[in-house]
Amino acid sequence: MPSIQISRAATKTPKLSHGYKNQISCSIxxxxxxxxxxxxxxxxxxxxxxxxxxxxxxxxxxxxxxDTVEIMMALEEKFGVSIGEEGAQNIATVQDAAxxxxxxxxxxx
Numbered sequence: 001m002p003s004i005q006i007s008r009a010a011t012k013t014p015k016l017s018h019g020y021k022n023q024i025s026c027s028i029x030x031x032x033x034x035x036x037x038x039x040x041x042x043x044x045x046x047x048x049x050x051x052x053x054x055x056x057x058x059x060x061x062x063x064x065x066x067d068t069v070e071i072m073m074a075l076e077e078k079f080g081v082s083i084g085e086e087g088a089q090n091i092a093t094v095q096d097a098a099x100x101x102x103x104x105x106x107x108x109x
Contacts, residue, residue: 029098037098040078044071054095081108
């Protein structure tokens with residue numbers, strides 16, 4: 001029986017191009033929640049609120065890990081919720097923070 005060799009390149013899964021992955025959004029936060037999160041972040045970082053969009057990463061706003069912790073503490077106080085360290089570790093964007101707040105609010109009701 002002849003042996004057959006398959007090229008690895010022929011078996012690769014095609015990747016999405018054109019940034020489609022970044023254009024899909026599954027936000028769960030209510031618009032009011034997102035607005036409060038955006039204004040709180042702007043206030044905490046002393047920046048213009050117009051620069052804080054849902055897709056903005058905390059790092060792009062100049063926030064370090066301590067700033068992020070302080071932002072999350074301010075959001076906990078503002079919304080009267082407890083997020084916890086584990087939940088806050090997965091937050092990269094403003095939308096992530098708003099979605100997490102919304103989830104916690106719904107659980108605590």
